[in-house]
Amino acid sequence: MEIGSYLKELRLKNNLTTKQVELKTGISNSYISLIERNKRKPSAGILNKLAKAYQVKPEDLLYLMGYLPPIKAKDDFKQIPIYNIISTGKPSFISENIEGYSPIPPGLETLPMKDLFAxxxxxKSMIGKRIEEGDIVIIRRQSDVSNGTIAIISLNNEITIKEVVKQNKYIILQSTNLDHPPILVKKTDNFNIVGKVEWVMHKF
Known part of the structure; x- marks a missing residue:
């Protein structure tokens, strides 16, 4: 889920139309529609106004959009660790190299804490899916995913993010950046799926 989809959920939860939000915030209903369709990135000022209209904490929306840095200390049970490894590393990275903590994004609160990390x-292999260098992705730990799922994988002790494509008996790790060609997983490869990408927090 992206921030626009979440903002739309908040609006509907408050039984508001885009026109009513416009009257409350001064943000045009057409611009609100563009934000909800993920066609525009809301500024910090707009997020503050929407937070007030939707009765949520402004810092929650600001964090999800990348305007606030990761929390440096784990001060409540609703935070998950952010690991600063993706291009290279060992499968044991999950227990080390923590750079901070992230609140659990909306919609994932019901999942077991032990199954989530960031x-x-x-x-830059997935820029075509609007996942860019510096973004934070929230991962749900699982050892298998369905065809076409974006996942964190370990291939020969290197950690990366790819779309997992299953064709007949083969697995292809697909990028959306032409500079990163597809990778056919061979029987001799040390291949593991670490988890499924559930949420993307963009860096600005």
Whole structure:
């Protein structure tokens, strides 16, 4: 889920039309529609106004959009670790290299805490899916994913983010950046799926 989809959920939860939000905030209903369709990135000022209209904490929206830095100390049970590894590393990275903590994004609160963690992206292989270097992705730990899922994978002790494409008996790790060609997983490869990408927090 992206921030626009979440903002739309908040609006509907408050039983508001885009026109009513315009009257409350001064933000045009057409611009609100563009934000909700992820066609525009809301500024910090707009997020503050929307937070007031939707009765949520402004800092929650600001963090999800990348306007606030990761929390440096784990001060409540609703935070998950952010790991600063993606391009290279060992599968044991999950227990080390913590750079901070992230609140659990909306919609994931019901998942077990032990199944969630975050990674700061260190490569540009998925820019076609609007996942860019410096973004934070929230991962749900699982050892398998369905065809076409964007996942964190370990291939020969290197950690990266790819779309997992399953064709017949083959697995192809697909990028959306032409500078990163597809990778066919061979039987001799040390390949593991670490988890599924559930949320993307963009860096600005």
């Amino acid at each position: 990674i700061r992206v260190k490569d």
